[in-house]
Amino acid sequence: MPFTTPRGTHDILPDEARRWQWLEARFRHACALAGFGEIRTPMFEETDLFARGVGEDTDIVTKQMYSFTSPGNDRLTLRPEGTAGVVRAAIQHSLLTPGNVEKLFYYGPTFRYERPAKGRFRQFAQLGVEVFGAPGPDIDAELLAFASDFLAGIGLCTAVLEINSVGCPECRPLYRDALRNALAGVRGELCPDCDRRYDSNPLRILDCKVERCRELSADVPVILDVLCEPCKTHLAGVEAGLRALGVAFVVNPHIVRGLDYYTRTAFEFIAGNLGAQNTVLAGGRYDGLVAELGGPATPGIGFAAGVERLLLSVGEGAGETERPGVVYLAALDANARDTALVLATTLRRAGVPTALDYLSRSLKAQMRDANRQGAWYVLILGGDEMTRGEAALRDMRGASQSTLALDAVVPYFRDVYAGLSTTVDKE
Ligand SMILES: [Zn+2]
Ligand SMILES: [Zn+2]
Known part of the structure; x- marks a missing residue:
C-alpha cells in the first residue's frame, strides 16, 4: 500500500x-x-x-x-x-x-x-x-x-x-450559583459531560452541542442579569x-x-x-x-x-487573483535548448516569470505545456529565425505572432512585466 x-x-x-x-x-x-x-x-x-x-x-x-x-x-x-x-x-x-x-x-x-x-x-x-x-x-x-x-x-x-x-x-460566582439552582431539577437529564460540568464549571453547559442540553438551558437566567x-x-x-x-x-x-x-x-x-x-x-x-x-x-x-x-x-473562487502568466521558452533543437536555459535564468534575474521545456519535446507538446502553465507568451527558439539572431514570439492571449531580436528579449519582457506583481505578498 x-x-x-x-x-x-x-x-x-x-x-x-x-x-x-x-x-x-x-x-x-x-x-x-x-x-x-x-x-x-x-x-x-x-x-x-x-x-x-x-x-x-x-x-x-x-x-x-x-x-x-x-x-x-x-x-x-x-x-x-x-x-x-x-x-x-x-x-x-x-x-x-x-x-x-x-x-x-x-x-x-x-x-x-x-x-x-x-x-x-x-x-x-x-x-x-x-x-x-x-x-x-x-x-x-x-x-x-x-x-x-x-x-x-x-x-x-x-x-x-x-x-x-x-x-x-x-x-461570575453568583452566576454559577444561579445556573446550578436553575438546572438542579433537571440535572439527571443533562448529558454526562454536562453532569460533570454542573459541579466543575456550569457555564459550559450553555455551550453544549447536545440538543437536549440546549433545550434545558434555553430558559436559564442570563449572566447579563448578574x-x-x-x-x-x-x-x-x-x-x-x-x-x-x-x-x-x-x-x-x-x-x-x-x-x-x-x-x-x-x-x-x-x-x-x-x-x-x-x-x-x-x-x-x-x-x-x-x-x-x-x-x-x-x-x-x-x-x-x-x-x-x-x-x-x-468559497472556491476567492483568492484567485489575476497573476501574470509566464514567458515560455520553446526550443526546436539542442542548440536552442542551450540558449533557452541561459535566457530563462537571465529573464528571471530581470524579474520575469519564465518557464521552459526540460524533456526535449516536440514543438506541439511544448505548446501544450505552455498552455497548461498559463503562459502569456511563447518565445520559439531555433530554426531560421535563430540563425538570423531572432526568435518567433507568440502572444497567447492575443493569438498574434511577431519576431523579436534575441538581444531585445530581456529588455522587452522586463518592460512588459515591470510593475506587475508576481507574488501575492506584494498585493
Ligand atoms: Zn464583574
Ligand atoms: Zn450537554
Missing part, C-alpha cells in the same frame, strides 16, 4: 496553496496596518503550559492534545491553540512591562485530536492576535472592528458578530465603541468561556454557510491569564480563526 496522509490531515497542493498565500497575505496586511508585530513560537511546548493556560477541565486538554515524552523525558505537547505559547513568550521575554501595550499576531499549524469533519482537521492552521496591557473597553471595540474588517476583506462580510460578557471573578457594575460598564463601553465604528453585532448570552481567567468580553463571528462548524473567528478578554501563567498581572484580549474553515467559508 502506498503511504497517504494521516487521518485528519491534508496536503495543500499548488492551486490550493495560492488561496492560502492570498489569505495569509490579507491577514499580514491587516496586522501591519493595525500595528501588530508577528510572533513565532515553537510548535510544541511543555504540556503543563497548556494544562494551565487552556484549562485542565477543557475538552482540548482532556481529549484532544498530542502529548508525548521526549527522549530526554520532557513532557511536551503539540500546540492545540496559539494563545498559551504567546503568553509564555511575552512573559519570558519581558514584553509585559506596566504602561506598555503589546500587540502581537501569529499564524501557524495547530494540532488537536478531534473527529475529522468538513472544515475540521487534526492539523490545521490558526491565525490570531493578542493585545496585552490595555484594559478596554475601547481596545475591545477596536479589535472587533479589526476582525470584522479582516473578514469582510476576504469576502465574509455576512459573518455575524455575537458578543457577550462572561463577567469577572467578582460576579453582572457587577464595572462589568456592565465595560460591556456598555464595548457596545458604544462598536456603534461608533459601524460594526453590527448582536448580544448572545450563550457565548461562554468557562475558565476563571476569561473576563468580560467574549465574542464569535458566525458564518451562515458552514452548518454545525459555523464559528469562523472567536475570542475574548482574558485579564487573568498572564498572572495564571506566572507573569505580572496584565490584561489581555485576542482572537483566533482556523484557516481551513475560513477558506471553506469564503
Whole structure:
C-alpha cells in the first residue's frame, strides 16, 4: 500500500496553496496596518503550559492534545491553540512591562485530536492576535472592528458578530450559583459531560452541542442579569465603541468561556454557510491569564480563526487573483535548448516569470505545456529565425505572432512585466 496522509490531515497542493498565500497575505496586511508585530513560537511546548493556560477541565486538554515524552523525558505537547505559547513568550521575554501595550499576531499549524469533519482537521492552521496591557473597553471595540474588517476583506462580510460578557471573578460566582439552582431539577437529564460540568464549571453547559442540553438551558437566567457594575460598564463601553465604528453585532448570552481567567468580553463571528462548524473567528478578554501563567498581572484580549474553515467559508473562487502568466521558452533543437536555459535564468534575474521545456519535446507538446502553465507568451527558439539572431514570439492571449531580436528579449519582457506583481505578498 502506498503511504497517504494521516487521518485528519491534508496536503495543500499548488492551486490550493495560492488561496492560502492570498489569505495569509490579507491577514499580514491587516496586522501591519493595525500595528501588530508577528510572533513565532515553537510548535510544541511543555504540556503543563497548556494544562494551565487552556484549562485542565477543557475538552482540548482532556481529549484532544498530542502529548508525548521526549527522549530526554520532557513532557511536551503539540500546540492545540496559539494563545498559551504567546503568553509564555511575552512573559519570558519581558514584553509585559506596566504602561506598555503589546500587540502581537501569529499564524501557524495547530494540532488537536478531534473527529475529522468538513472544515475540521487534526492539523490545521490558526491565525490570531493578542493585545496585552490595555484594559478596554475601547481596545475591545477596536479589535472587533479589526476582525470584522479582516473578514469582510476576504469576502465574509455576512459573518455575524455575537458578543457577550462572561463577567469577572467578582460576579461570575453568583452566576454559577444561579445556573446550578436553575438546572438542579433537571440535572439527571443533562448529558454526562454536562453532569460533570454542573459541579466543575456550569457555564459550559450553555455551550453544549447536545440538543437536549440546549433545550434545558434555553430558559436559564442570563449572566447579563448578574453582572457587577464595572462589568456592565465595560460591556456598555464595548457596545458604544462598536456603534461608533459601524460594526453590527448582536448580544448572545450563550457565548461562554468557562475558565476563571476569561473576563468580560467574549465574542464569535458566525458564518451562515458552514452548518454545525459555523464559528469562523472567536475570542475574548482574558485579564487573568498572564498572572495564571506566572507573569505580572496584565490584561489581555485576542482572537483566533482556523484557516481551513475560513477558506471553506469564503468559497472556491476567492483568492484567485489575476497573476501574470509566464514567458515560455520553446526550443526546436539542442542548440536552442542551450540558449533557452541561459535566457530563462537571465529573464528571471530581470524579474520575469519564465518557464521552459526540460524533456526535449516536440514543438506541439511544448505548446501544450505552455498552455497548461498559463503562459502569456511563447518565445520559439531555433530554426531560421535563430540563425538570423531572432526568435518567433507568440502572444497567447492575443493569438498574434511577431519576431523579436534575441538581444531585445530581456529588455522587452522586463518592460512588459515591470510593475506587475508576481507574488501575492506584494498585493
Ligand atoms: Zn464583574
Ligand atoms: Zn450537554
